[in-house]
Amino acid sequence: GAGVSQSPRYKVAKRGQDVALRCDPISGHVSLFWYQQALGQGPEFLTYFQNEAQLDKSGLPSDRFFAERPEGSVSTLKIQRTQQEDSAVYLCASSPTGGNRRLNEKLFFGSGTQLSVL
């Protein structure tokens, strides 16, 4: 596709359920990022992949959050035993470049998955 695609667009989960959020980056993009955006706030970094390698997961808020990108393209963010505080929009972004100064200069964001935990 032409842009970064995320699915589902909306997800409602009961507290304690596991959820999986999918990101299809732009074809050929080396770098992939996940951000969490709480209501009325700016996005906060969760994790970064360069191809299939997860190089930075310092932003994951707890061990209930897990991300993977096994073949260096599609990525999945999994949240286990969801809590109400996990309610947010989860944004995926991709970039054609690797870890250098220009990395953030060509960042393409998806429209996000809005997760509501009841």
Next chain:
Amino acid sequence: GDSVTQMEGPVTLSEEAFLTINCTYTATGYPSLFWYVQYPGEGLQLLLKATKADDKGSNKGFEATYRKETTSFHLEKGSVQVSDSAVYFCALSDPISGGYNKLIFGAGTRLAVHP
């Protein structure tokens, strides 16, 4: 740690009015600075950027100048249009504290432009 502070919104303007959205930052290193825009129902898009002091980023009539002495990167446009209505985010990446792979965003400022 590094942070970005934006003026609170919403900012409501009439068409053709002058726009300023203030942004200040704190950073450990020498950051690159960005403005992103989010139109309703769409993903974040890079609007403009500046990578060193006194650089001016510009795009679509918007401008922002990297002011190291005041740690600011205010967004300006001389004449706004209804189509500029969106949420604007100021952001930085700091090679010292976060590396080039991490953007730190402000809370966003909603702009509403009326005909």
